[in-house]
Amino acid sequence: MRKKWFFLFLIGTIFFVTGFSMKQDKLVLVTEAGFAPYEYYQEGEIVGVDIDIGREIAKELGMKLVIKDVAFDSIITEVKTGKSDIGAAGISYTEERAKEVDFTIDYMESRQVLIVKRNSVIESPNDLTNQKIAVQLGSVADTYLTEEYPNVQVIREKKFLAAIQDLKDNKVDGVVMDEVPAKELVTTDLIILEEALVTDHYGMIVQKGNPELLEKVNGVIQRLKEDGSIDEMLLNHLGVKEENTKMTFYDKFYYSVIYDGRYQYILEGLKNTLLIALGAVLIGVLLGGLAAIVQNVHDNTGKLYLLDKLAKLYVTVIRGTPSTLQLMIIYYVIFKALSVNIVLVGMLAFGINSGAYVAEIIRAGIQSVDRGQIEAGYALGLHYHQVTFKIVLPVALKNILPALGNEFITLVKETSIGAYIGIVELTKASDIIASRTYDYFFPLMIIALIYLAITLLLSKLIHRMEVKLNHARG
Amino acid sequence: MLEVKKLTKNFGDKKVLKGINLEIHKGDIIGIIGPSGCGKSTFLRCLNLLEKPTSGQIILEGDDIVDNEKLEKIRRRVGMVFQQFNLFENMTVLENITLAPTLLKMMTKEEATKEAMRLLDKINLKDKADSYPNELSGGQKQRVAIVRTLMMKCDIILFDEPTSALDPEMIGEVTNLMRQIAEEGMTMIIVSHEINFIKNFCSRVLFMSDGVVVEEGSSEDIFEHPKDERLITFLSRIKNI
Numbered sequence: 001m002r003k004k005w006f007f008l009f010l011i012g013t014i015f016f017v018t019g020f021s022m023k024q025d026k027l028v029l030v031t032e033a034g035f036a037p038y039e040y041y042q043e044g045e046i047v048g049v050d051i052d053i054g055r056e057i058a059k060e061l062g063m064k065l066v067i068k069d070v071a072f073d074s075i076i077t078e079v080k081t082g083k084s085d086i087g088a089a090g091i092s093y094t095e096e097r098a099k100e101v102d103f104t105i106d107y108m109e110s111r112q113v114l115i116v117k118r119n120s121v122i123e124s125p126n127d128l129t130n131q132k133i134a135v136q137l138g139s140v141a142d143t144y145l146t147e148e149y150p151n152v153q154v155i156r157e158k159k160f161l162a163a164i165q166d167l168k169d170n171k172v173d174g175v176v177m178d179e180v181p182a183k184e185l186v187t188t189d190l191i192i193l194e195e196a197l198v199t200d201h202y203g204m205i206v207q208k209g210n211p212e213l214l215e216k217v218n219g220v221i222q223r224l225k226e227d228g229s230i231d232e233m234l235l236n237h238l239g240v241k242e243e244n245t246k247m248t249f250y251d252k253f254y255y256s257v258i259y260d261g262r263y264q265y266i267l268e269g270l271k272n273t274l275l276i277a278l279g280a281v282l283i284g285v286l287l288g289g290l291a292a293i294v295q296n297v298h299d300n301t302g303k304l305y306l307l308d309k310l311a312k313l314y315v316t317v318i319r320g321t322p323s324t325l326q327l328m329i330i331y332y333v334i335f336k337a338l339s340v341n342i343v344l345v346g347m348l349a350f351g352i353n354s355g356a357y358v359a360e361i362i363r364a365g366i367q368s369v370d371r372g373q374i375e376a377g378y379a380l381g382l383h384y385h386q387v388t389f390k391i392v393l394p395v396a397l398k399n400i401l402p403a404l405g406n407e408f409i410t411l412v413k414e415t416s417i418g419a420y421i422g423i424v425e426l427t428k429a430s431d432i433i434a435s436r437t438y439d440y441f442f443p444l445m446i447i448a449l450i451y452l453a454i455t456l457l458l459s460k461l462i463h464r465m466e467v468k469l470n471h472a473r474g
Numbered sequence: 475m476l477e478v479k480k481l482t483k484n485f486g487d488k489k490v491l492k493g494i495n496l497e498i499h500k501g502d503i504i505g506i507i508g509p510s511g512c513g514k515s516t517f518l519r520c521l522n523l524l525e526k527p528t529s530g531q532i533i534l535e536g537d538d539i540v541d542n543e544k545l546e547k548i549r550r551r552v553g554m555v556f557q558q559f560n561l562f563e564n565m566t567v568l569e570n571i572t573l574a575p576t577l578l579k580m581m582t583k584e585e586a587t588k589e590a591m592r593l594l595d596k597i598n599l600k601d602k603a604d605s606y607p608n609e610l611s612g613g614q615k616q617r618v619a620i621v622r623t624l625m626m627k628c629d630i631i632l633f634d635e636p637t638s639a640l641d642p643e644m645i646g647e648v649t650n651l652m653r654q655i656a657e658e659g660m661t662m663i664i665v666s667h668e669i670n671f672i673k674n675f676c677s678r679v680l681f682m683s684d685g686v687v688v689e690e691g692s693s694e695d696i697f698e699h700p701k702d703e704r705l706i707t708f709l710s711r712i713k714n715i
Contacts, residue, residue, distance in 0.1 A: 375524055376560035376619075380574035380626060381550030390573065394564050 027063040029054040030084035032072040034435030036184045037237030038090045050088035052233045070422035087205040092140035106201030111179040114193045131173035134163035141176035256442040269429030276346040277411040283351025288358025318356035331421045365400035405462035481530035492685035504663045505676035512682045514665045522552040553623035557635040559615040561607040568603040593621045613644030630661040681705045
């Protein structure tokens, strides 16, 4: 019996590992696209100054450039763990960061400026006292403001677009950010103050202990700086902002969905959301089923002591920790050295997460079966497996299937945290679109409607299934 | 045919059965009476090993079955009818009756169906073959449960309070069926609160109290000439009701 389980596990492992390939001849550049002109989405592709530089570096190294889009606060982890080769996202040098990764020479001067409403009383950084100022979490502006302006209330947003939105909505009195992208997104009601808070320098980052790569990257940056290529790149990427003042409802829809093929992000997101949810529910049923069966066999026969303990540990740990954390641990710790299809990682992580809940669903379903009917089965001389398959499971399934359907619905929504490791699922798709239109409202509403449509459809299917099951069993 | 020697059963620290001895011959109809919690149901459940005895022997046709590995084979020979009927709710009447004999390869599906229909006809429930248990009355359910046990061609049938969960007007149809089976020579052990039924129906009666058999004898001995103080008290209480 024990051997059989082990083989199942082994086959599963092999199936997964063969799905991944070790990386080769690829230069993986990690960024957070949504910081025009350095990196942003255009016609379904990530472009920008950082990307142009990255392409030059890849050419120099004779490698193919692969671009990866993750959350800004994940970029250092990506490079540190070696999942990506270069980080380029308008990253300013700080000593703390330099402890984790190696910085290249700087390629861009960055002025951190203050953005305020046109009629604001703040006219220069000297006017800052105890106002509320929004920044992007972990950015230079964040560190600088926190240290130099202890009285200012720093509002840390995950994205600087959200910071700008806060300003527009009068939730904050100003935003501090890099001047170049700031110019890209200020609208008529906002102004950028002339005087910079601080001038900083952007560098790219590479994994520590790779002087060869660092030297080559430095060489390329030095060359591009000297021959004026970087200034040229900057010019190419400036002025791509779309005017978004006084847009009608239709205009907003047009810019959020149709213009520049933006529906593609939504379709891609929808595909990945559904794929991950489906894959995860299958893995979850497999793992959860195993965990439930192991525990049930142990409860009834006293066998499988160790596996039972293992199953209980699995359920406890998974149910006792946040799923975001599990996702990041699986991606950044377990699959650290492997270049893995990120959607597969998502499926696995959500599947492992779901399995713990499925195990409990199945156990509850089994426990809901009338003890008397099970005893009647034994009294008739049936064996454990006959009782399990002919009496317990058919009845338990009636309770389990609808609950599994609900688990699938939960999973569809849960996948939205996949953006943490750079999966383009629905929520990330709306982020991408918002990073171009500088308007959160429309893309968020659209994907909210899509989520709602999916869950409504699934609920209906589950309801039908329930009716059918009840009918079939008298 | 069935011999029980010094049977004990503990649930944790609680001693429920404290050494029961009993000898049963083919065709015996044995009634067990006693106050609630005296261990009579537990005793019955030990006989087909739904509860594993703590110590003692149960010898069926010469073999001690307590530590027998082939638990399932033994249970086939010792049928059991439950208070709550315990029909498989997700199966039709016919499926309930034919499941075990076909799964255990005692009969082919055709043979089992044929036999099931014959028995159902006997209890006038042929037209309910395709009904689900929740469409039957309590009396009908219990008769189906008895037929389900009969299909196993067992040597002995244990009845654990077969009429306790029934409305009074349905008790008759179940006891009549039990009489019919008895007349065909089946060996039976019946735990019941239905004192009149036990009195008129059983050839031997056991009175249990606090985990032991206090008094044993013919129906007449027990009900007309009780000796033990506890039995006398028990019977007088019942008469008062």
